[in-house]
Amino acid sequence: MLCGDIGQPGLDICHDCEVDLPRLGHHCQHCALPLPSPEQTLCGHCQLMPPPFQRTVAIYLYQYPVAELIAGFKYNRQLSYGKVLSLTGLNGFVSAYTYEFPDIITPIPLHWRRRLKRGFNQSEQIATYLAKGMDIPTLPLLQRSQFTPPQQQLDAQQRRQNLRGAFEATQNLAGQCVAVVDDVMTTGATATEVSKVLLEAGAGEVHIWVLARTP
Ligand SMILES: [Zn+2]
Ligand SMILES: [Zn+2]
Numbered sequence: 001m002l003c004g005d006i007g008q009p010g011l012d013i014c015h016d017c018e019v020d021l022p023r024l025g026h027h028c029q030h031c032a033l034p035l036p037s038p039e040q041t042l043c044g045h046c047q048l049m050p051p052p053f054q055r056t057v058a059i060y061l062y063q064y065p066v067a068e069l070i071a072g073f074k075y076n077r078q079l080s081y082g083k084v085l086s087l088t089g090l091n092g093f094v095s096a097y098t099y100e101f102p103d104i105i106t107p108i109p110l111h112w113r114r115r116l117k118r119g120f121n122q123s124e125q126i127a128t129y130l131a132k133g134m135d136i137p138t139l140p141l142l143q144r145s146q147f148t149p150p151q152q153q154l155d156a157q158q159r160r161q162n163l164r165g166a167f168e169a170t171q172n173l174a175g176q177c178v179a180v181v182d183d184v185m186t187t188g189a190t191a192t193e194v195s196k197v198l199l200e201a202g203a204g205e206v207h208i209w210v211l212a213r214t215p
Contacts, residue, residue, distance in 0.1 A: 001084060023060060051188060067212070073183070074118070141170055171201070173203040185208065
């Protein structure tokens with residue numbers, strides 16, 4: 001997938017390229033923002049205003065070549081890129097938990113118009129690989145009630161406004177711990193909005209799982 005060498009069994013990436021993928025180092029325990037000092041456990045933002053989700057598990061840094069692979073996956077239907085990043089990231093999601101995994105995995109939904117255009121939901125694909133690898137059920141707990149413009153061109157405040165009221169929960173969650181899967185976390189606006197919705201629907205805890213975190 002990257003260097004043209006033969007991939008590993010069932011995976012379009014060779015061992016050397018997999019080892020070279022930029023993994024997230026020391027980071028904020030809440031939102032996974034990379035942090036320079038090992039003594040710091042929370043970023044400044046989470047210290048001032050803790051997000052509604054309990055924790056974020058992110059595997060890669062959103063930089064070359066992970067950023068290009070995620071773009072190819074989402075916008076050019078390179079489904080094997082999503083598979084490679086999900087499966088090479090699987091161990092990171094497993095080892096983030098010492099005691100119990102979350103009860104349910106749920107993908108961030110796309111509005112049906114965007115899903116129709118793209119042909120698939122990238123978060124659903126990632127969630128399916130992780131659910132299978134960790135033996136956790138995956139359920140569509142969220143639905144997108146509004147069509148919102150893409151987040152990429154917006155600043156942090158606009159992203160929050162853009163998403164207000166965009167999601168609804170599909171069922172009562174009766175204290176369960178829910179892992180919400182997305183491809184990338186940038187400002188955390190989506191994670192914050194869906195967490196509020198899931199907690200209002202009775203979730204006990206919400207964890208955010210992403211393949212990559214922007215520095
Ligand atoms: Zn390679
Ligand atoms: Zn943080």
